[in-house]
Amino acid sequence: MLDRDEYVEQAYFFRALRERLGEGYSTQELIRMIRHEILSTTQLPYALDCMVDELRHTGGFASVMSRLSHYFTPFQAYVMSEAERDSGRMEFATALEILEKEAEYRAKGANVQGIFLYQFETLCRNRLGYDKGLAAMAGDPVYDDAWREWLDTVRRQIGLVDIADMIFVRSEYYVQKFGPIEKPVLFGLKEGQIAAANRRKDALYLFAALARHLGYPTVPRTRKADDPLGTLYALRRRVERLETRLKLVEEEQRGGIDLSRFFIPDEKKGK
Structure with missing residues (x-):
């Protein structure tokens, strides 16, 4: 887990980048500009340097985040x-806004139940792969061994068993109604009650009810397909990636690609 300052600055970075997408600058230029606004006492400026390097060479920065x-x-x-x-x-x-809201929630002192619900709703609402998505969630240090074991169970059973049922049977409400269970209790009384009331319903109704009653963060909605600004930026991102790929092809034709630039310098790893 990171210090609160790191999450505050992460949230600011994701928000600033999202809000400035339509200003006519490339992603690299935007990140360079935002870097100067980030607190130098955090680790984020070093991460942004790595992002800029990755964008220059591959056209994206998800790989360097990994x-x-x-x-x-x-x-x-x-x-x-x-x-x-x-x-x-x-x-x-949309991805930037999702990461922004999650970082804001962590900065306010998130609990593990809220993190799970936010991340899982992200997978549901955006139709992302459950297998890879839940495996990625399990790598988050916020989850202890009991949670990681349960996430693996969810990954194997989702699609066969409703998420409301899986939450209900691991809640204090279930214990109150039916007695002790062998596995650790992961959700409270109220989460269990809301899950029980939403069994055999669309999972999005469950998430909305949990947000209304317990104040858990809601996942940003996907932008409309006819949003001209979103379409323009998506096209610009694709052009940037195509330009990067063309540069790599040209380098290969001239005698090979220098792979050393894809490695993170030791001094940045240690920050």
């Missing part, structure tokens, strides 16, 4: 990789 696993969670990297995928369902601006 390599900086001491700073970014696997779930953050997974969300961004889905946004960068050419055939992916998620828009880049």
Whole structure:
């Protein structure tokens, strides 16, 4: 887990990048500009340097987020990789807003139940892969062994068993009604009651009820397909990635690609 300052600055970075997408600058230029606004006492400026390097060479930065696993969670990297995928369902601006809201929630003192519900709703609402998504969630240090074991159970059973049922049977409400269970209790009385009331319903109704009654954060909605600004930026991102790929092809034709630039310098790893 990171210090609160790190989450505050992460939230600011994701928000600033999202809000400035339509200003006519490339992603690299925007990140360079925002870097100067970030507190130098945090680790984020070093992570942004790595992002700029990765954008210059590959046209994206999800891969460097994955390599900086001491700073970014696997779930953050997974969300961004889905946004960068050419055939992916998620828009880049939506991914940034999802990561922004999660960082804000962590900065306010998130609990593990809220983190799970937010991340799982992200998978549901954006139709992301449950298998890879839940595996990425399990890599988050917020989850202990009991939670990771349960996440693996959810990964194997989702689609066969409703998420409301899986929450209900691991809640204090279930224990109150039916007695002790062998596995650790992961959810409280209220979560269990709301889950029981939403069994055999669309999972999105469950998430909405939990947000209304317990104040858990809600996942940003996917932007409309006819949003001209979103479409323009998506096209610009694709052009940037195509330009990067063309540069790599040209380098290979001239005698090979210098792979050393894809590695993170030791001094940045240790920050």
